[in-house]
Amino acid sequence: MITPDWIAADWGQSQLQVWAIQGTDTVLASASTPLTPGHSDLSAMWTLIADWATLASPAPVLLSGYDGTDMKPLSVPCPPPSAAQAHTADLPPHPLQMLPDVIQDSPLDRLGSALIRVTGFLAQEPDFEGILCLPGALTRWVHLSAGEIVSFRSFVAGDLIAALTQMPGLPPMPQDPDTDPDQPNLLEAVRDGMAKPALLAARLAGISAEHSLNHSAQAPQRARLTGLVIGAELSAARAYWLGQDVAVVQEGHDPLAPAYLAALRDQSAMARPVDGQVLALRGLCATRNAAS
Amino acid sequence: MITPDWIAADWGQSQLQVWAIQGTDTVLASASTPLTPGHSDLSAMWTLIADWATLASPAPVLLSGYDGTDMKPLSVPCPPPSAAQAHTADLPPHPLQMLPDVIQDSPLDRLGSALIRVTGFLAQEPDFEGILCLPGALTRWVHLSAGEIVSFRSFVAGDLIAALTQMPGLPPMPQDPDTDPDQPNLLEAVRDGMAKPALLAARLAGISAEHSLNHSAQAPQRARLTGLVIGAELSAARAYWLGQDVAVVQEGHDPLAPAYLAALRDQSAMARPVDGQVLALRGLCATRNAAS
Numbered sequence: 121m122i123t124p125d126w127i128a129a130d131w132g133q134s135q136l137q138v139w140a141i142q143g144t145d146t147v148l149a150s151a152s153t154p155l156t157p158g159h160s161d162l163s164a165m166w167t168l169i170a171d172w173a174t175l176a177s178p179a180p181v182l183l184s185g186y187d188g189t190d191m192k193p194l195s196v197p198c199p200p201p202s203a204a205q206a207h208t209a210d211l212p213p214h215p216l217q218m219l220p221d222v223i224q225d226s227p228l229d230r231l232g233s234a235l236i237r238v239t240g241f242l243a244q245e246p247d248f249e250g251i252l253c254l255p256g257a258l259t260r261w262v263h264l265s266a267g268e269i270v271s272f273r274s275f276v277a278g279d280l281i282a283a284l285t286q287m288p289g290l291p292p293m294p295q296d297p298d299t300d301p302d303q304p305n306l307l308e309a310v311r312d313g314m315a316k317p318a319l320l321a322a323r324l325a326g327i328s329a330e331h332s333l334n335h336s337a338q339a340p341q342r343a344r345l346t347g348l349v350i351g352a353e354l355s356a357a358r359a360y361w362l363g364q365d366v367a368v369v370q371e372g373h374d375p376l377a378p379a380y381l382a383a384l385r386d387q388s389a390m391a392r393p394v395d396g397q398v399l400a401l402r403g404l405c406a407t408r409n410a411a412s
Numbered sequence: 413m414i415t416p417d418w419i420a421a422d423w424g425q426s427q428l429q430v431w432a433i434q435g436t437d438t439v440l441a442s443a444s445t446p447l448t449p450g451h452s453d454l455s456a457m458w459t460l461i462a463d464w465a466t467l468a469s470p471a472p473v474l475l476s477g478y479d480g481t482d483m484k485p486l487s488v489p490c491p492p493p494s495a496a497q498a499h500t501a502d503l504p505p506h507p508l509q510m511l512p513d514v515i516q517d518s519p520l521d522r523l524g525s526a527l528i529r530v531t532g533f534l535a536q537e538p539d540f541e542g543i544l545c546l547p548g549a550l551t552r553w554v555h556l557s558a559g560e561i562v563s564f565r566s567f568v569a570g571d572l573i574a575a576l577t578q579m580p581g582l583p584p585m586p587q588d589p590d591t592d593p594d595q596p597n598l599l600e601a602v603r604d605g606m607a608k609p610a611l612l613a614a615r616l617a618g619i620s621a622e623h624s625l626n627h628s629a630q631a632p633q634r635a636r637l638t639g640l641v642i643g644a645e646l647s648a649a650r651a652y653w654l655g656q657d658v659a660v661v662q663e664g665h666d667p668l669a670p671a672y673l674a675a676l677r678d679q680s681a682m683a684r685p686v687d688g689q690v691l692a693l694r695g696l697c698a699t700r701n702a703a704s
Contacts, residue, residue: 157580227614227618228621280576280616288571289550317612317644318645318648319648321572324572325550325566326521332479352610353613356608357614
């Protein structure tokens with residue numbers, strides 16, 4: 121029987137991850153479950169931690185990234201939220217603290233699950249001056265300076281690539297998470313997307329024509345579409361990486377982060393990988409421990 | 413009992429339309445059935461014309477836009493194909509003539525169902541010098557001069573808009589075919605898409621943020637996405653409309669052609685509507701009658 125002092129919980133873009141923690145940051149156990157977009161039923165979390173927190177041992181939960189309440193968000197520029205700014209809810213079977221989101225007024229945007237990773241990254245590198253890039257269904261570019269979140273920008277990336285690869289008239293584009301992205305096709309498409317972002321719909325028509333005229337090889341098309349989307353994004357987000365120190369957040373085996381890293385390095389940007397799950401846990405621990 | 417001299421058939425992007433014809437161009441009856449993308453089973457046509465053409469009265473069929481055979485396509489620059497270039501198949505219950513497609517080598521592209529509309533338009537306006545714009549799932553811009561197809565360019569437009577409006581995290585965007593496109597939102601988005609095509613993914617993220625922060629009005633979002641896609645296309649296809657005489661082909665009640673017309677006129681382009689079904693029928697009649 122695991123009886124943690126507290127439970128750290130990260131409501132992410134695609135999964136909910138929980139850690140049973142003793143003391144400040146000793147992980148006794150962890151678990152995760154997939155989340156569908158728009159899902160906001162906390163019962164997924166209660167199920168996941170049912171063995172760790174009962175009425176007899178009501179370990180408190182610190183939850184980040186959750187969007188199901190009317191918590192007032194913070195606005196940039198600001199440091200990451202502290203535990204004192206969390207919304208406390210006494211829901212059975214145990215006390216729950218939910219961290220608020222950080223938003224930006226213009227352009228209107230929100231950090232969502234990226235926020236706790238930013239918190240963890242600043243706990244790890246408090247003097248960092250540069251950009252945290254968090255690829256995903258929504259990719260976020262976050263400008264950090266003097267321990268604060270200065271500004272950020274979101275792009276629908278993973279979801280856009282998924283929608284494009286499933287369009288009618290295009291060849292099947294199976295995803296193979298075990299293989300590296302097709303680098304030559306990827307980088308060629310990144311350069312094309314950066315130079316001519318308006319041609320995305322024409323490139324799709326080209327793939328469709330190649331497919332129907334039997335000229336297409338299936339394999340590289342997903343890399344091409346991924347590259348076109350990333351290329352247009354690099355063009356629009358240039359201020360967030362040109363001449364900047366960029367850390368790219370890798371979530372599990374998601375193939376998107378390696379594609380961003382390759383694309384940024386191809387543009388001679390200073391880019392290095394950091395682990396998203398490690399950052400989320402570190403962010404939750406730093407938030408809780410700063411409060412005690 | 414209808415006993416036509418011949419049957420005209422248009423295998424379009426979204427529907428198969430057939431006409432029972434007496435003499436050169438007297439329409440005795442017509443019928444249509446929806447087509448799903450990639451569908452290439454001729455039995456849909458046999459069913460549609462079963463009452464007009466039987467073993468006892470084997471009316472010949474002239475079919476355009478069909479992609480189910482290994483017919484050698486023509487290459488631009490070229491005039492529209494003649495009946496003499498059709499592929500003849502003696503399939504029960506009646507003789508079938510299939511018109512070949514027109515392709516372009518670089519960039520690789522095909523006219524598909526747009527071709528018979530081009531044929532009909534040139535039959536109607538043989539001295540036309542300018543652009544035929546055919547909005548649809550795939551939008552095609554066709555440069556016509558001296559009675560020939562000079563070049564063309566396809567953009568995935570309607571299918572891209574449909575894919576974007578159905579993405580996770582965005583508000584519901586019901587299509588209402590009975591209302592005009594939301595002109596102010598549409599045209600503002602067209603200008604935005606033309607000026608900053610690389611920002612499409614950021615605009616999607618903005619709509620997602622507005623939606624999740626309860627700042628969004630649902631109604632104009634479809635017009636916004638439609639405008640962003642058309643705007644990027646107008647930017648990339650500028651050579652096809654700037655200073656050109658443009659005819660925009662309207663198919664049924666598809667709301668896309670009015671959106672293109674509004675966008676082109678907002679850019680001070682000379683644009684006028686023409687009816688796609690009229691052009692298809694005229695193209696089939698012109699092709700058959702030129703041969704006899």
